[in-house]
Amino acid sequence: MTTVDEHARTIERMLAGPLGLAGTATGTGTETVPLTDALGRITAIDVSAAVDLPLFRNSQMDGFAARAADLVGAPVSLPVVGDVPAGHAQPPALARGTVTRIMTGAIVPDGADCVVPVEDTRLSADPGFAGLGSPDSSSSDPDSTTTHAGASVTITIPRVAGDFVRERGSDLRRGELLLPAGQRLAPRHLAALAAGGHNSVLVRRRVRVAVITTGAELAPAGAALESGQIFDANLVALSAAVTEAGAELVLAESSSDDTGAFLSILKRATRTANLIVTSGGVSQGAYEVVREALEPLGAVVGHVDMQPGGPQATAVVDGVPIVCFPGNPVSTQVSFVVFLRPILRRAAGLTGLPPTARRLAGPVESVAGKRQFLRGRIRDDGTVETVAGAGSHLVAGMARADVLLDIPREITDLAAGQDVGAWVL
């Protein structure tokens, strides 16, 4: 019988190329998206700055642009010859022995080599120039550099050249690497892209996944049921799981147990998907539509040493990999968490969420001869306990779990305080 780890490796090998898992390979292709749609996407290539950052030499503070040489022997009183708000065009060069008022982010005039913060200055009274602390809205026109005849400022301490001046390109120069290929884009990366002159970015296409559930007994959620039917929990669960793992859901349909109907949906899926996931119809009983349809196409159908989730299969049709899970809802969900979530999340630039060791709050019994994935819950003290039963049909019980406890094949009894692998849900 195949082990869980062997089957996981089989699936990973099958998906590595089509999903572009190996390094710089981009099996899913690339696309250009606006920055407003790029959160969580992954850069397809190195991106360099299209402009210098900062774009121009600007002030770090609200205050006065000056020449350090004019401030030797401070306190000194100097005439204020202009006013440079942020957003203002290149101001005239600053003459020796003068200063200009300047706001944070505004262009430092040629000639000035430092900025004196307003708190280190005293402005002389001037009816046309209300000062920094109480701005006059009539002076808020950023398109005029007014000269304030008669205004002067006393600067109380000297400065050295460069003080409170942000040099052009001091953060990054045009053409330098802004973001490497393979960067998952968080808000701070989008900010850097915008500041660096970009309004769109070339990213990897997301993995496109099709979900097909099977089973003659399945009715759509909320539909009117006939005798023997149940609601299809797998379609909504697998669709959401695919989305949550960072992939793009491109098809989600339920198939009857008719092989022709199943293959018709499958063929449609192969035209848009990088990966197809199925549930149900894969065990050794009768009426197993996935096995019956895919075995003639070369599917590998077998049994994996796990509970829930034993019957598993893989296939490739028209070049598209197909991963087939059993149909019991807990089996389907556990299979996704163990076999596909790690791969899809890594393809989306997320951590694979591997199991971590957690201490058991109480004793746990497990069935011999099968690797068990028991439904568990993390307690407030960080230990874990089982919830609900082991049955693969206990879909309400599964909803009360927040971890899967991974009990090795050979273990039948675990004591309180022992460590166990826990897959967070």
Next chain:
Amino acid sequence: MTTVDEHARTIERMLAGPLGLAGTATGTGTETVPLTDALGRITAIDVSAAVDLPLFRNSQMDGFAARAADLVGAPVSLPVVGDVPAGHAQPPALARGTVTRIMTGAIVPDGADCVVPVEDTRLSADPGFAGLGSPDSSSSDPDSTTTHAGASVTITIPRVAGDFVRERGSDLRRGELLLPAGQRLAPRHLAALAAGGHNSVLVRRRVRVAVITTGAELAPAGAALESGQIFDANLVALSAAVTEAGAELVLAESSSDDTGAFLSILKRATRTANLIVTSGGVSQGAYEVVREALEPLGAVVGHVDMQPGGPQATAVVDGVPIVCFPGNPVSTQVSFVVFLRPILRRAAGLTGLPPTARRLAGPVESVAGKRQFLRGRIRDDGTVETVAGAGSHLVAGMARADVLLDIPREITDLAAGQDVGAWVL
């Protein structure tokens, strides 16, 4: 001067009501969404099962439904009188001394009290009944319960009543609690809702956030720049940060430094948003549009003991809370992480991502008298180091960080190996 913690508490108090942060309050309202759109949403009320789970008594295995009393003294050979595939309507009651073939999930006939797995049976040869291992597609009609004249099966071991039978309602009974109010919906919860008879769910509305950036120097990302202008990094960064924190972005606009223009956007925002976030225009310099527009409306404008991010303000206009951040891009982003991300994430049912202790890889210097948020990076060994400089304009440097190192006000020197608070980005 206000401390970071004081300002954080001020914002939390201001938002608690409008955002429904306090327990069961639903300040943002509720809405019904289909299960296919409900991933990550939060249940507004307790949800109970609309049907029994399982819906009917069904088989846990592929095999034969039987009476345990008939299996005493196994091996015994019994006639096979029918075939119940999954999805099949209620089969006739099982007569004493007979069995019926049954598939996993199929209705167990009245009269039968156990299921014998196929591996514990030997089927007699029967041309019209190919057996479980090699299903005959001509027998795959789930709408007929055929009697297989002459077929019989040898059951090799006895069973007790209940073996491999899933009792109706054994997972959850109709009317019992399926999901509590306040449950953030993951795939397993959606599966339980679907199985439990729901195709939609009443959830809290997401927090609706409007983002307004200000600054005469700001041009849209990628636009043609005039002298003195820079690209607006804050609009895309705050918009993405709001989305990433689980809120809904309902408006994202940049305002000039004209108070009328700013107030016009703000008024529009108050009609749709639960929260408005602004950047820029909030310090004590001239041309500070947010301060000038909101102080007459009762805004509290002040300085918080932090670097970057000192100038901060809060206001309430038309009942809508407004949180105002400074405009330097690193200041804006740090302010969001420290003051709004925890609240918005908790409102979305996510962890608040508080800072955790991390060991310093090397010595770190900090400025005295201000709580510093330095850009840092987590190394492979789990220790942290600073990246980029401390300047609040270093937007490219910020993109290289993956944590903020939180250095207390009084600390100026930290040695390698010391612990420091780290806010993950």
